[in-house]
Amino acid sequence: MKFEDILDEIDGFGPFQIAVLVLLWVPRMVLPCHFLLNNFIAASPPHRCAIGGTFGNLTEEQRLTVSIPARGDGGGPESCEMFEEPQLQLLANGSRGADPPTLRCQSGWVYDNSTFSSTMATEWDLVCDRKSLTQTTGSIFFLGVILGGLVFGFLSDKYGRKNTLLASYITATVFGFASASADSYVLFAVLRFLTGFGLTGIGINALVLTIEWVDTEHRLFISVIGGLSWSAGNMLLAGFAFLVNDWRPLIVTVTAPLGLALLTWWWVPESARWLLANGKVEKAQFYLDKCAKFNKRPKASSNLKLQKLADFETLEKKKKNYTYLHLIKTPKMRRLTVLTGVVWYGVASTYYGISLNVGGFGLNIYLTHFIYAAIEVPAKLTVYFLLGVFGRRRCQAGTLLLTGVCIITNMLLPPGLWQVRAAVAILGKGLSEASFTTVILYTAELYPTVVRQNGLGYTNLMGRVGVSVAPLILLLGDVWTVLPQVIISSVAIVSGLASLLLPETLNARLPETVDDVEKPSGDEITPESVEPPAVFLQSKNI
Known part of the structure; x- marks a missing residue:
């Protein structure tokens, strides 16, 4: 029984x-x-240096003009710099001549509270x-x-x-x-x-x-x-x-x-x-x-x-005396372990890299986050249908590669086409969710029963590493604005290509032992319909 x-x-x-x-x-x-709370509690609203001192009868706009340099894009005052001395001549001729010396904000910052009344960044001045x-x-x-x-x-x-x-x-x-x-x-x-x-x-x-x-x-x-x-x-x-x-x-x-x-x-x-x-x-x-x-x-x-x-x-x-060492003791298990680790890292890093970057498409941050979340529902349901039609490997590779393509497309589109960029970003988010749903199912079918829990523990750990790195990747935008997108798209494409090296498991009897995995290609197990044990995974709750 x-x-x-x-x-x-x-x-x-x-x-x-x-x-x-x-x-x-x-x-x-x-x-x-x-898991995605940082999108809101760590948001950094528009800000500028606080200016002190007396300026006579100058208006607020005039005080800003003589105290803080304007941004090169014409989008208002600089966020992190102020003039060393007030540039009163700017009120007379509008030209500051040679660039006057500037310094970092000396008296704190003034924040735009129209979107957030308070965040970590505004309370503890986590800016610049x-x-x-x-x-x-x-x-x-x-x-x-x-x-x-x-x-x-x-x-x-x-x-x-x-x-x-x-x-x-x-x-x-x-x-x-x-x-x-x-x-x-x-x-x-x-x-x-x-x-x-x-x-x-x-x-x-x-x-x-x-x-x-x-x-x-x-x-x-x-x-x-x-x-x-x-x-x-x-x-x-x-x-x-x-x-x-x-x-x-x-x-x-x-x-x-x-x-x-x-x-x-x-x-x-x-x-x-x-x-x-x-x-x-x-x-x-x-x-x-x-x-x-x-x-x-x-x-x-x-x-x-x-x-x-x-x-x-x-x-x-x-x-059961199997340990994590059994994941790397034999050649094909080593290969499987490396490839699934790469795929899980790529899937998690890509998903969170997109999810934690909800600005820049001309949409309200709340609306963007909601749309990003809502697209997951049809993505999740659709990929479960496609898994039975196209197989696990094609779905895994296809969703990751297309996610990378969406990110690259967004980098190449001009900022003025924000509607198109937003649509492409939402599509990329849906594809990243589909890749996460696929890897949950696919991984459990790849590992043999005797080491399946160890395999799932290892791949989930690799996914958590990818999640932890994702916020740090976004910081590289200070080095080069599109660098985070370059990295995330590259990771998505590399992990998608890696998944093509994995065996297909659609309608195949699941391996029970390590020997089943190590069998030569000609001795593959006879395919048959099997209910996969994919649900023992932890989904994105990593």
Whole structure:
């Protein structure tokens, strides 16, 4: 007897499974609100040097004229420089002659508060020489995500999904609210790191709990519906940011739903799969009976049968001695490991590189973010259809290469064609989402069963590295305006080409052992229709 047989008895896709999905939708919606929060709390609005001193009866416009040099593009005063001495002659003849000496702002800055009433940049003057610190908080947050993935993955397997989920809720809630009251940049960065650490546990455990209660036939469907929580939360973030344009209350607003998650945690069931695998038969029986009752089915198998299954699962668990080293011990596994690592890094870096850059298309920042989020829904649904038509490899390569092409096209289009540039950018964002959806499915089908979890852990780590680097890439715009786009498009194209070197898995029996992967090309496994275990991945909740 297998666990799937038990699920068949009590209905592996009924009201109970839908209830679990609904209970975990709200906390999963919080993830994109925090992952992309830097778009709003770290925004740097237009600014100029604050000017002091007395200027007689001069108007404000005249004071600016004699105190701050005009930008070369005619777009107003310089943001980071002021004249060393007032240039009163500019009022008489409009010409300053030889360039007068300038210096950095001496008395702080004046900010345009028409879009944001307050951000990190305006409160702590993170502009000009210090503006890199705003993007740095994004990378620090994602470093917390990396560490959280390693720690909560271990805790989930050792202490159970439900208990670890509670720890994640508490950690993310406490440090999320605390970060809203940080009185210094350093303290804020530390608290954001810890918030990212806690949120990762929510992503891991919410997904695994949802999937481990669903039968094989409906796993792919559940993964699609569950994945839409990311898009929904991403769209809500634009609305929250529009309504709450002060950065501290905004952090509180996007963290508050975790309070509801804490209240509903009591109703979230523990994974019966995990309980049986760890010999907790009576507890597993309790949740299985609850599932059967909710689904209006007879009670689960007898305690004796469950005990036999638990003994089998425990024995199998002890037999598994595979480690991360098995990913690189043999030639084809090494090749697979390198290529999937490159693809995951490229997919994550490209997606977040686009998502964290919502300005410059002539659209309101809130509207741009909302459209970027909304395009993910049709992109996600479309690619799941195309995966069954064109295969995994073509979809993976095609979405990445086309994303790179969209970014390059945008670089070449003149700024005046902002409508066209915005349309191309939105298309690129949709394609980057499609590439993320594809890699989630594709990777799980490529790795053999005996090292699949290790393979998924490694590729998710590579994705998190790509996410952490993305905010830093955007800082290179100071060196050359289009340099971030050059790098992101190059990464997308290189990772797309790398995916062409991977084997196709459409309708192919999944490899069970390392030997299955190492077989010569002529000894490939006979293709057959198989439901892929892609849903054990963590989606973009990396």
